[in-house]
Every structure is written in C-alpha cells, then in structure tokens.
Amino acid sequence: DAKTTQPNSMESNEEEPVHLPCNHSTISGTDYIHWYRQLPSQGPEYVIHGLTSNVNNRMASLAIAEDRKSSTLILHRATLRDAAVYYCILRDVRFRGSSNTGKLIFGQGTTLQVKP
C-alpha cells in the first residue's frame, strides 16, 4: 500500500471547523483513502473513506483532491470528544493474503488537541 504523510499534531478550538490534511502523492488508481481515529485508551474507530469523490457522513467530510494526491478530513464543529489521533491510510481495493495489499497499515497519525 502507498504511504501517507500527515502532520504530527494540530490544535483546534472547540466548536470551530478542523481540516486535517493528508498527502499521498504515490496513490494508485485502486487505493481507497481511509480515515480512522483513536481516542485515548480505546481501539481505533472508522471515520470515513472514499475513492475519488468527496464523501460526507454523520461524523465528518472527506475532501479528495482532483489528482487524488492529497485529501482533507473535515470535522465541521470540533468538540472536546474529538481529541484523538487521526490516521489517514491508503488501502487497495484488492486483497492479497501474502502481502500488505488491502490491509489496514497504521502510521503515526495526527494528534488533534481541542481547546475549550
């Protein structure tokens, strides 16, 4: 799976929008862009994923650049409960048992702090 680059940390104020960037310049045509977050002392939680078009769900929005080499996770109104590590991960639409293709491989992610 192609690699992603995220800032180590970001800060936000409560009730303001947050834009979390992710660069993936070597993305292939079969890679989905996945976002997960991990709150302290919990397992990761699926946030959103997309392939080419922007996606919205109840948790967040995913904006994907036209060339797909970058994406942005948008939290529309940050709350204190959104403080977490956010991971941007590329996953191939295919699954190959003998390699990392298709599997969820985590990097360091972005630690988001939300200030009251």
Next chain:
Amino acid sequence: ETGVTQTPRHLVMGMTNKKSLKCEQHLGHNAMYWYKQSAKKPLELMFVYSLEERVENNSVPSRFSPECPNSSHLFLHLHTLQPEDSALYLCASSQDGTGSYGYTFGSGTRLTVV
C-alpha cells in the same frame, strides 16, 4: 459497544503462564485481524484471517498462536511471554479483506506480562 467484543479487558500474566484472548463479532464479517499496540508506537498488524483461513503472519513470534474456529470468533493464545510483550491487543473485523470496507475494532485487551 462497537459490535466487536474482546475479553478480558485487562490481563496480568507471569512469563510462564498460558492464557488466551478472545474476540467475538456478530456483524456478519468474513475477515478478522489481531493488532498489537505498544506504548507510543503505531499499531502493528499481527495476524489476518479471511474466511477462517489464516492468510497473514507478520513475523510474529511463535509464543503468540492465533485460532479462528469460525467467522465470528478469534482467539490469541499466549504462552511464555516476555515483559516486552506487554501492550494493548486489538481485534478487528471487516466485511472482507478488500479496501472497499472499513474495519470495526474492539476496545482491546490491556496485557501486562510480569
């Protein structure tokens, strides 16, 4: 509750003990995974099961032994562990192994080896 249940939540074991971690999902998923998360480190993928068949073993020491008796249950059998094996062990499941679907994680088992 995410739909993936892990037990126990906390486990303390001696280096000569044998214990098992359990993971259960009733989401109808066909792929299940074990991850390890050590302090200040990214999650490490340990084992992958797809349709109850182990398809991945990421160079995990033999003192960790996975078992997947059916698509709803996954175990991690532990024996003669080392203190450096202390970590959060996370189970996850997905519809299948492809990138089309997200993973659902359990809350993890916090393991301490003494």
